Amino acid sequence: DGGITQSPKYLFRKEGQNVTLSCEQNLNHDAMYWYRQDPGQGLRLIYYSQIVNDFQKGDIAEGYSVSREKKESFPLTVTSAQKNPTAFYLCASSIRPGTKNIQYFGAGTRLSVL
Amino acid sequence: RKEVEQDPGPFNVPEGATVAFNCTYSNSASQSFFWYRQDCRKEPKLLMSVYSSGNEDGRFTAQLNRASQYISLLIRDSKLSDSATYLCVVNGRNTGKLIFGQGTTLQVKP
Numbered sequence: 001d002g003g004i005t006q007s008p009k010y011l012f013r014k015e016g017q018n019v020t021l022s023c024e025q026n027l028n029h030d031a032m033y034w035y036r037q038d039p040g041q042g043l044r045l046i047y048y049s050q051i052v053n054d055f056q057k058g059d060i061a062e063g064y065s066v067s068r069e070k071k072e073s074f075p076l077t078v079t080s081a082q083k084n085p086t087a088f089y090l091c092a093s094s095i096r097p098g099t100k101n102i103q104y105f106g107a108g109t110r111l112s113v114l
Numbered sequence: 115r116k117e118v119e120q121d122p123g124p125f126n127v128p129e130g131a132t133v134a135f136n137c138t139y140s141n142s143a144s145q146s147f148f149w150y151r152q153d154c155r156k157e158p159k160l161l162m163s164v165y166s167s168g169n170e171d172g173r174f175t176a177q178l179n180r181a182s183q184y185i186s187l188l189i190r191d192s193k194l195s196d197s198a199t200y201l202c203v204v205n206g207r208n209t210g211k212l213i214f215g216q217g218t219t220l221q222v223k224p
Contacts (some may be wrong), residue, residue, distance in 0.1 A: 021159040035214075040122065042201065042214035043158070051209035058211065090157055099205035099212050 002027045006106035012084060012114050013078065021084035021109045023091035028088050029104075031097040037088040038059060046089075049074055050097035068085045078111065086112050115140055115141045118204050120215040128223055135218045137202030138184045147178055148203040149187050152217065158201055161187075192222045 004025045004053050013019045014068040023032065043072045045058030049068040063082025069072050074093075079084045096099040119136040120137045126141075129134050139147075147164035162169060162184050175188040189196055202215035 042118070042216040044214075045211055061205060088155075094224070101211065102160055102163070103158070104150070108157050 004091060004104060004106035006089075006109050008109060009107065011111045011112060012107055014114050018077055018079050021078070021089055021091075021111070023074045023076065023106060023114055025074075025106075026072060026105070027093060027095070028071070029093035029095050030071070031094045031101070032068065033092040033094075033103060034058075034064070034066065034076045035092065036075070037090060037091045043090060046076065051071045054107055067080045069074070116215075117141060117213045118202055118215040119207050120202050120217055120218045122216055122218060124219040126162075126221045126223060129153050129192060129211050130196060131222075132188065132190045133192055133220060134186055134188045135200055135202075135220075136186050137204075137215055137218075138182075139202075139204040140183070140211075141189070141206060142180075142183060144204045144206075146203075146212070147176075147185050147203040148212075149174075149176055149185075150201040150214075152199045152201055156171055158214075189220070192213070192220075194222050194224065196220060197222045 007022045034046040034047040037043050044060050044065050047066040049055040067079045091104040091106045094103045117140050129168040149161040150158040151161045152158040164178050168177045171191045177186045198218040199219045201217045
């Protein structure tokens, strides 16, 4: 089945630790996105990638890093510089870049700080 | 002013009721509009795109009012399974990005 797979489903971070969230898609989509959702709030864009080997900062990129070495994969690293990382992280993809194209989401990763 | 604003609710309605949500947006140049549904602790899923002429999908009807800069979602004959949070999504000033509203929570009661 085609889709977007995020792992792990739950992740715990210790102080000063970097953690990486995985996002893989087999939809052959060009564009991929990372969002953060806090309770009672809308999704906020962290980073997005329109094509392999290219990515742009979203609205809240500080403390995060990404890579896009393969079309299928867009991992997100939450660095120790992100002081409030506890949130629900959602990866999405769309067939092409641009806001006319529907974004499809993975099941998300819940990150908590120990 | 937020780029996309929704009444968070919750809207509590009995089964069979008709309920409507509005969402206002600030960018008059916006061209893309969507409604997503998000169940508790799950990912958002596309409910419907919103077209200028309005569109209907079964019990769901979406409308766009460009003059007043809002979109609406009407749900007829509410089912228990309609209980969820409904996210309004609009393209922002940077046209490469979608802006998500905080969502409107609907609770349908038996």
